[in-house]
Amino acid sequence: MEMETVETPVAIVDLPTVRRNARRVADYALQHGIGWRPHVKTHKSLGIARIQLESGARGLTVATPREAEVMSAICDDLLLAHPPVGTARIQRVLALPASVDLTVALDDGGALDTFAAAAEAADRRVGVLLEVDMGMRRVGVDDLDVLVELAGRCASLSHLDYRGILFYPGHIRDPGPAGEADFQELRRRLARTLEVLHGAGLPPRVVSGGSTPLLYRSHELEGLTEMRPGTIIYNDREALAAGVARPEDLAYTILATVVSAPSPGRVVVDAGSKALSREEFRGPGGGYGALVSPSGVLVGRLSEEHGILDLAGLDWAPEVGDRIRIIPNHVCVSVNLQDHIVVLDGDRVERWPVEGRGRLPWTPGEGDL
Amino acid sequence: MEMETVETPVAIVDLPTVRRNARRVADYALQHGIGWRPHVKTHKSLGIARIQLESGARGLTVATPREAEVMSAICDDLLLAHPPVGTARIQRVLALPASVDLTVALDDGGALDTFAAAAEAADRRVGVLLEVDMGMRRVGVDDLDVLVELAGRCASLSHLDYRGILFYPGHIRDPGPAGEADFQELRRRLARTLEVLHGAGLPPRVVSGGSTPLLYRSHELEGLTEMRPGTIIYNDREALAAGVARPEDLAYTILATVVSAPSPGRVVVDAGSKALSREEFRGPGGGYGALVSPSGVLVGRLSEEHGILDLAGLDWAPEVGDRIRIIPNHVCVSVNLQDHIVVLDGDRVERWPVEGRGRLPWTPGEGDL
Numbered sequence: 248m249e250m251e252t253v254e255t256p257v258a259i260v261d262l263p264t265v266r267r268n269a270r271r272v273a274d275y276a277l278q279h280g281i282g283w284r285p286h287v288k289t290h291k292s293l294g295i296a297r298i299q300l301e302s303g304a305r306g307l308t309v310a311t312p313r314e315a316e317v318m319s320a321i322c323d324d325l326l327l328a329h330p331p332v333g334t335a336r337i338q339r340v341l342a343l344p345a346s347v348d349l350t351v352a353l354d355d356g357g358a359l360d361t362f363a364a365a366a367e368a369a370d371r372r373v374g375v376l377l378e379v380d381m382g383m384r385r386v387g388v389d390d391l392d393v394l395v396e397l398a399g400r401c402a403s404l405s406h407l408d409y410r411g412i413l414f415y416p417g418h419i420r421d422p423g424p425a426g427e428a429d430f431q432e433l434r435r436r437l438a439r440t441l442e443v444l445h446g447a448g449l450p451p452r453v454v455s456g457g458s459t460p461l462l463y464r465s466h467e468l469e470g471l472t473e474m475r476p477g478t479i480i481y482n483d484r485e486a487l488a489a490g491v492a493r494p495e496d497l498a499y500t501i502l503a504t505v506v507s508a509p510s511p512g513r514v515v516v517d518a519g520s521k522a523l524s525r526e527e528f529r530g531p532g533g534g535y536g537a538l539v540s541p542s543g544v545l546v547g548r549l550s551e552e553h554g555i556l557d558l559a560g561l562d563w564a565p566e567v568g569d570r571i572r573i574i575p576n577h578v579c580v581s582v583n584l585q586d587h588i589v590v591l592d593g594d595r596v597e598r599w600p601v602e603g604r605g606r607l608p609w610t611p612g613e614g615d616l
Numbered sequence: 617m618e619m620e621t622v623e624t625p626v627a628i629v630d631l632p633t634v635r636r637n638a639r640r641v642a643d644y645a646l647q648h649g650i651g652w653r654p655h656v657k658t659h660k661s662l663g664i665a666r667i668q669l670e671s672g673a674r675g676l677t678v679a680t681p682r683e684a685e686v687m688s689a690i691c692d693d694l695l696l697a698h699p700p701v702g703t704a705r706i707q708r709v710l711a712l713p714a715s716v717d718l719t720v721a722l723d724d725g726g727a728l729d730t731f732a733a734a735a736e737a738a739d740r741r742v743g744v745l746l747e748v749d750m751g752m753r754r755v756g757v758d759d760l761d762v763l764v765e766l767a768g769r770c771a772s773l774s775h776l777d778y779r780g781i782l783f784y785p786g787h788i789r790d791p792g793p794a795g796e797a798d799f800q801e802l803r804r805r806l807a808r809t810l811e812v813l814h815g816a817g818l819p820p821r822v823v824s825g826g827s828t829p830l831l832y833r834s835h836e837l838e839g840l841t842e843m844r845p846g847t848i849i850y851n852d853r854e855a856l857a858a859g860v861a862r863p864e865d866l867a868y869t870i871l872a873t874v875v876s877a878p879s880p881g882r883v884v885v886d887a888g889s890k891a892l893s894r895e896e897f898r899g900p901g902g903g904y905g906a907l908v909s910p911s912g913v914l915v916g917r918l919s920e921e922h923g924i925l926d927l928a929g930l931d932w933a934p935e936v937g938d939r940i941r942i943i944p945n946h947v948c949v950s951v952n953l954q955d956h957i958v959v960l961d962g963d964r965v966e967r968w969p970v971e972g973r974g975r976l977p978w979t980p981g982e983g984d985l
Contacts (some may be wrong), residue, residue: 254681254704257975288920310921312623329886329921330875332937335623354878355936378876385922386876386884417919506699507747507755509723515755517698521952525895550786551657551948552679552698553754567724568701579920583890584952586974605955606626607985616976 248589248596255504255570256518258585260481260599262592264498265295268480269302272462276474277303279466284308284326284455286477287318289579291603292588295480297321306348308475312339314603319347320611326350326376326455328413328475330386332358339608341369350374350453352413354388356397359404366406375401376413376455379440381433383418391443398449411451411472412440415458420529421489422460430461434468441470460489483578484537488530500539500572501581502589503554505565514556514565518573520549524580536573546573587616617958617965624873624939625887627954629850629968631961633867634664637849638671641831645843646672648835653677653695653824655846656687658948660972661957664849666690675717677844681708683972688716689980695719695745695824697782697844699755701727708977710738719743719822721782723757725766728773735775744770745782745824748809750802752787760812767818780820780841781809784827789898790858791829799830803837810839829858852947853906857899869908869941870950871958872923874934883925883934887942889918893949908941915942956985 276283285299286308296307296318306324309315315325316339323346331340331351343349353359353375366373377397380387388394394412401409416433419426437456444451457465457474465474478485481499482492503518523536523546534545534557547557554573558564565571575581582588583604590597600614645652654668655677665676665687675693678684684694685708692715700709700720712718722728722744735742746766749756757763763781770778785802788795806825813820826834826843834843847854850868851861872887892905892915903914903926916926923942927933934940944950951957952973959966969983 252704254708254975255702330936332875332886333624333873335621336873339623354876358875358936361937378878380878384882385917385919385924386878388878390879504702504705506701506727507723509747509749509755509757510759513753517701520893520895520949524889525893525949526889548754550754551952555754567699567727568730580889580894583920586976606623607955 248598250591250596253502253589253596255502256522257502258582258588259500259502259572260295260588260590261498262590264496265298265480266302268482268496268498269298272476272479273303275463281465281471282473284473284475285480286310286328286475287314287603289477289480289582291317291582291601292599293317293321293602294590294599299480305473308477311603311606312336313606313609315340315343316609317602319344324348326352326475328352328415330354330358330378331362337362337365341365341371341373345371348374350376350410352376352378354378354386354397356400359397359401359407363404363407370406372406372408374408374410376411376453377401379412379414381414381416381436382429383415385415385417387414391440394440395443395447395449398444398447402449409449411453411455412444413455416456416461417458419458420460420485422464423490426460430464437468437470459486459491462491478578481578481582484528484530484574484576487574497539497574499578499582500574501536502570502572505567505569505571508565508567512558514558516546516554516556516571517552518546518554519552521551521584522581523549523554523573523575524577524584525549526577526580528576536575539572539574586614617967619960619965622871622958622965624871625891626871627951627957628869628871628941629664629957629959630867631959633865634667634849635671637851637865637867638667641845641848642672644832650834650840651842653842653844654849655679655697655844656683656972658846658849659951660686660970661968662686662690662971663959663968668849674842677846680972680975681705682975682978684709684712685978686971688713693717695721695844697721697784699723699727699747700731706731706734710734710740710742714740717743719745719779721745721747723747723755723766725769728766728770728776732773732776739775741775741777743777743779745780745822746770748781748783750783750785750805751798752784754784754786756783760809763809764812764816764818767813767816771818778818780822780824781813782824785825785830786827788827789829789854791833792859795829799833806837806839828855828860831860847947850947850951853897853899853943853945856943866908866943868947868951869943870905872940872942874936874938874940877934877936881927883927885915885923885925885940886921887915887923888921890920890953891950892918892923892942892944893946893953894918895946895949897945905942905944908943955983
């Protein structure tokens with residue numbers, strides 16, 4: 248396969264950068280004695296997950312049954328960080344290979360009972376982390392009395408193994424001064440949560456947290472035993488803005504072709520919302536993606552299959568047929584639009600499937616390219 | 617297959633509504649002597665395209681090579697409404713079955729020459745529509761002298777068949793009073809464009825336009841020979857807001873399950889930006905989707921696999937395990953996230969593939985469920 252003839256729009260992944268990103272996180276985790284359980288929702292690829300495991304990940308985090316099925320082919324320690332609710336989903340999760348040590352996250356008493364009954368019927372013992380809200384106001388218990396009650400209930404159910412707590416501080420996007428007050432509040436909430444659980448005789452063995460922006464502050468969260476960053480393996484404009492990645496850490500870009508330049512200052516590429524996703528950048532400049540080169544040029548408008556570059560005030564004027572590379576704002580949702588990635592490793596150019604994309608049950612070998 | 621056990625989040629398509637939507641457009645097109653060439657980017661499904669063709673569509677519009685490959689299995693009259701630029705894409709388009717009467721849209725002289733040379737090398741004659749900008753400022757020529765030059769060039773190239781012009785008035789979202797000035801400007805621009813082409817001895821045989829919002833005003837565009845609405849087959853919140861669809865015309869919804877209700881007023885479902893897409897509603901209320909029932913409830917926040925309902929000021933409080941149906945803001949980008957749809961037809965419940973999703977080459981039978 249030759250880069251020159253690769254059809255666009257397409258996701259390009261630089262494997263040496265992926266390996267370097269994995270090693271940096273692994274080194275940090277090792278240095279601080281924190282387990283690294285990367286969230287595979289970012290890449291959804293067996294090949295990338297293998298690199299994470301070889302670099303020292305202690306297990307993997309998944310969000311969907313399909314991601315769990317795919318990753319069970321190479322990893323026997325999976326955390327499903329999304330509540331298993333609903334008969335079909337529960338059955339599917341419990342049907343994972345018996346070799347998998349499965350942990351699920353829950354935050355509801357009724358859901359806990361239903362899941363426990365299904366686990367008993369399937370004769371499968373499953374670990375449970377109780378999800379705690381640390382300020383994001385998404386899933387997660389925020390009343391510590393309720394948490395203690397849930398933990399006690401969980402510990403008493405025969406096929407559930409109460410392992411501890413899980414949280415996702417996704418509301419803190421800036422690990423620097425702008426997020427400092429929220430970070431200190433997170434530290435206080437976590438300390439209080441652990442104190443209450445210890446006091447109730449239900450100490451958590453696992454305290455699972457960590458997002459990409461807060462990744463390198465994980466050691467400041469006392470009691471944290473593992474972290475689950477996703478984005479850091481590829482990085483994106485948000486990771487750059489948060490300061491956790493440098494331009495040379497960007498492993499994933501969208502290669503696009505200029506398909507129209509019908510009047511001065513108007514340049515249209517073939518990467519639109521069906522390649523990049525429409526998540527407007529919340530930082531300076533806005534836009535739907537940034538060009539690798541020339542640096543600072545933004546995708547200013549998006550249609551489904553068109554990206555319109557914002558060239559106001561620039562001398563640069565690409566021509567129809569030229570190719571550009573775009574840094575997505577949020578890599579996880581761009582990956583979710585791809586059925587394959589084109590992987591570069593030195594001189595090697597290969598197509599890899601994105602096995603975890605979609606919702607249908609996965610069978611090994613399916614989608615191999 | 618039973619609806620009760622369908623795993624969520626999942627796209628549900630009501631087939632009788634699809635058939636009714638198709639018939640209404642077909643009736644309008646017939647009444648006004650305008651050809652109906654639906655854009656399949658909305659549904660990307662062979663099964664839905666079959667209904668459109670059986671209802672009287674004169675051919676199909678596609679945006680990507682894969683959509684063209686899929687639709688070539690059931691239709692021999694395809695319009696690729698996206699510029700075929702780039703060696704790989706051109707080769708793939710020219711490799712469509714010889715039985716397909718293919719038309720492509722272009723707006724650039726260099727791209728026209730390149731495509732003509734490739735068509736000659738492939739010994740394939742291809743129809744061309746020249747894309748004209750009518751105010752959207754995306755692709756499309758806006759200088760009529762340039763248009764005449766392109767049309768003359770196209771007419772002179774041996775393997776290209778100059779057929780006429782194409783435009784997409786996507787900047788007009790409201791067919792009512794709010795969009796009236798823009799609509800009248802569109803009428804004037806179109807009239808002037810046709811006058812100039814006729815004056816140059818290059819009269820277009822095909823004048824292809826029409827979006828879902830302006831669908832039922834197509835007959836007011838003098839000289840229009842065909843229209844390419846996509847959304848109208850399924851409809852969405854935008855189509856409701858534009859007044860071209862009524863609630864009973866909504867054929868596509870996302871079925872979701874409440875997975876968490878951790879504190880009063882906070883209810884989280886399993887449909888997030890990877891099921892709905894993150895396109896904020898530009899009309900009243902905003903949000904990322906609206907519940908079918910209770911009517912008026914919105915998805916107020918989205919994560920990748922979580923939707924957080926906006927329940928402020930409501931009495932309604934669903935419980936963990938309850939199911940809801942969500943009307944997406946923009947159905948085309950939600951469909952693009954699905955590898956399958958669940959189709960309802962009276963008592964029948966079936967899984968259909970979304971064959972046109974993705975970018976890899978398609979082979980017949982692939983993805984059958």
